[in-house]
Amino acid sequence: MIENSPALLMGAIAFLSYLLGSVPFGLVLTALSGEGDIRKVGSGNIGATNVLRTGRKDLAAATLALDAVKGAVAVAIAWVMTPPDMGAQAMCVAAVFAVLGHCFPLWLGFKGGKGVATGLGAVMALSWPAGLAGCAVWLLGAKLTRISSAGALLAFAVMPLVLMALAGFSFSASPKPLAGVLIAVLIFVRHHANIVRLLNGTEPRIGK
Template sequence: MNFFESPVTLLAGVILLSYVLGSIPFGLLLTAASGQGDIRQIGSGNIGATNVLRTGNKKLAAATLLLDGLKGALAVAIAWVMTPPELGDRAASLAAVFAVLGHCFPVWLGFRGGKGVATGLGVVLAMSPLTGLATCAIWLAGAKITRISSAGALLAFACMPVMLFFLHGHSFSQSAKPLAGVLVALIIFVRHRANIARLLTGTEPRIGQSSQ
């Protein structure tokens, strides 16, 4: 077997590529290119779409959301393409986890990235379209009802691994997707720990309000 065709090498390549793709800080790049300055100096200091929205530029926030989601979906899609069928499921699952890790902890920004929601939605849509659509619907509904973006996101990603479990089986030998879903959800919950504390005290800003 050629070294570059070995399963370990292929999966290592998936991990590296997915992390690099996930770590592209579109929110930071777009706000800087549009003359909005450094998004890390605005609102919560986060590089994601919710904080970009605090610049008042809805189109820029929408572009950030879309691109952050697309980079996650692309990482999973490339993993499917670059690995043989017998490795596809595990490769896609690894890609999902490491794309979200790259977004949340990019080495280029001192491991201080976004909170993973858009990229998480992108990887889940690519990994399991039905689960991804349901996760998006729960996020939007939760955010609309509560008027709190983080509440909708946390509800959606709490439900997401459960949906993967029922759709793709509970055994790792059947699919690695449910485990990937748990890990993605855990990363997103860790990145939202400050939001969770504010939700518990009733001080989390609503959509359109400024953030500390």
């Protein structure tokens, strides 16, 4: 049985989390609402920020919420599927693979979103203090800079630090700090073009 094999169980959790994370809610919602293919709008990204460029704030909000929920649900499913002694590790695997699925979905040619909402939802499920800190930094950073990507990058720079602090700055005490770092790496990789524009001072501001 799969529950008697930790490796198989972790593999199943990783696979299911990847599949859940790769559901492209931005693409689905814009198509169902008659807004067409979101990949042909703005940056071509399937996330909430690009959905907002259609002028549909309701679709953008729904995309943001659903992308965050799928990250949290993946972590919750992992918690339910595993015995207590494997719970933390399984939840961290689920969090990382949910973000990986969103960023690199198989059925979209591995061209997905940037993982911000899904990452926030996953971290919130792993540790609500770290998740709340990330949300606060994201909102504050975006408000002060008027640049969405700046807020997101600041949030994912802070959340691993919060996870580390909660674990006593020890990677051996809990797998959560490592999961936070891996998720942050994915987010920064997906924002490589944004980082270049930020450094050049050409990153678009919110509303423009």
